[in-house]
Amino acid sequence: MYAFFFKSRPMPQLIGTAAMLIVIAAFVARMIVAQRIEKQLAENDRLASAIVLLKKNTEEIEPLRGLIQDFLARKATVEVIQEHSSPAAEVLAELSRLPRAIVFTHVRIDELRLLAIGNASGENEVNEMITLLGTSRFIGRPRIRKLDGPRKHRDLGPNTWVFEVEMDLRP
Amino acid sequence: MLKRILKGIALIGAIVTLGVIAFFLILEGPLEDLDAAEERHIQLREQYLLAYRNLVNLDLLRQQLTEMKKLQQTVRRILPDADGMEVGWQELEDSIRAAAAKTRLESSLELSIGNSKQTEFYAYCPFSIRVSGEFRDVVPFLQRISTASEQLRMLKHVSLRPRLPSGGITLSVEAYAFAHLSDETLAALRAKAQNQAKKPR
Numbered sequence: 001m002y003a004f005f006f007k008s009r010p011m012p013q014l015i016g017t018a019a020m021l022i023v024i025a026a027f028v029a030r031m032i033v034a035q036r037i038e039k040q041l042a043e044n045d046r047l048a049s050a051i052v053l054l055k056k057n058t059e060e061i062e063p064l065r066g067l068i069q070d071f072l073a074r075k076a077t078v079e080v081i082q083e084h085s086s087p088a089a090e091v092l093a094e095l096s097r098l099p100r101a102i103v104f105t106h107v108r109i110d111e112l113r114l115l116a117i118g119n120a121s122g123e124n125e126v127n128e129m130i131t132l133l134g135t136s137r138f139i140g141r142p143r144i145r146k147l148d149g150p151r152k153h154r155d156l157g158p159n160t161w162v163f164e165v166e167m168d169l170r171p
Numbered sequence: 172m173l174k175r176i177l178k179g180i181a182l183i184g185a186i187v188t189l190g191v192i193a194f195f196l197i198l199e200g201p202l203e204d205l206d207a208a209e210e211r212h213i214q215l216r217e218q219y220l221l222a223y224r225n226l227v228n229l230d231l232l233r234q235q236l237t238e239m240k241k242l243q244q245t246v247r248r249i250l251p252d253a254d255g256m257e258v259g260w261q262e263l264e265d266s267i268r269a270a271a272a273k274t275r276l277e278s279s280l281e282l283s284i285g286n287s288k289q290t291e292f293y294a295y296c297p298f299s300i301r302v303s304g305e306f307r308d309v310v311p312f313l314q315r316i317s318t319a320s321e322q323l324r325m326l327k328h329v330s331l332r333p334r335l336p337s338g339g340i341t342l343s344v345e346a347y348a349f350a351h352l353s354d355e356t357l358a359a360l361r362a363k364a365q366n367q368a369k370k371p372r
Contacts, residue, residue: 105332107331
């Protein structure tokens with residue numbers, strides 16, 4: 001049958017028939033696609049109007065997302081800076097609470113390192129100060145760098161020791 | 172036989188060519204439109220689900236909004252908005268002078284504020300202070316301008332020395348104040364940095 005079909009028709013006629021069938025098939029497919037597009041667009045319109053309605057009812061909470069983003073950005077910045085922030089004020093307040101037998105003459109804080117020079121009314125007082133400072137949550141590794149004495153001091157008496165202490169500060 | 176095979180090949184070739192031409196001329200446009208409509212549908216569906224979830228959880232979200240506004244106020248006090256790209260120096264000066272006034276150190280206060288600089292996320296400006304007074308006043312002053320201050324400050328160097336001959340102590344501080352850069356400012360800074368990187372050296 002196929003052999004007869006090919007045999008009985010000349011080539012141009014066959015190509016013409018095929019072309020016509022292809023065009024018809026393409027237009028049918030186009031129609032189907034167009035219907036699907038129409039359906040999809042209608043569905044999209046329906047969704048869009050439903051969204052408008054929903055958003056109208058929830059517009060009061062619209063700023064929430066922006067607020068959260070802004071809050072998180074600021075919080076992250078604050079945390080990063082605080083991680084490296086020196087607790088200088090707290091540490092000075094703690095130094096001011098030390099016994100009166102300790103008198104500081106110079107305190108220097110460079111970022112997270114504190115160096116203090118002062119006088120103590122005895123060697124034991126210096127050691128006690130180091131123990132006391134070691135209990136602070138803002139101070140790490142308090143250590144004596146220099147200790148000279150005893151010598152005479154106007155306010156602290158004849159057994160005064162001059163000390164130089166160093167410590168790390170914890171943010 | 173050969174003639175028939177050649178005829179068949181020619182016919183198949185013609186059908187394929189016509190099919191391709193027909194696809195491009197008749198079907199390609201509508202198929203692209205269909206894809207676009209389907210993509211839009213996916214986006215709309217996501218938006219719908221989000222809006223629907225918001226409506227269902229409206230009471231909870233209202234509560235969250237109220238809480239977030241409070242938190243936002245707090246964090247804004249700690250890290251205020253930059254004045255464009257600069258840390259607001261007037262506010263900085265006012266707050267330091269107010270802290271000095273509260274601790275009776277206003278008369279000896281020397282304040283110097285440097286130029287603002289920007290990082291990838293925030294602006295900062297260095298400032299230095301020198302103040303003299305009694306230890307009991309100086310330490311609270313230092314607390315007021317740093318940790319007890321509502322605003323974020325970082326103390327870089329602090330020095331306490333005896334004040335001679337009048338007694339008391341002199342406090343010298345080098346510190347930084349910070350401010351939040353808006354998204355627009357950050358975008359402008361990034362664009363500027365990119366332009367500078369592109370410029371031939």
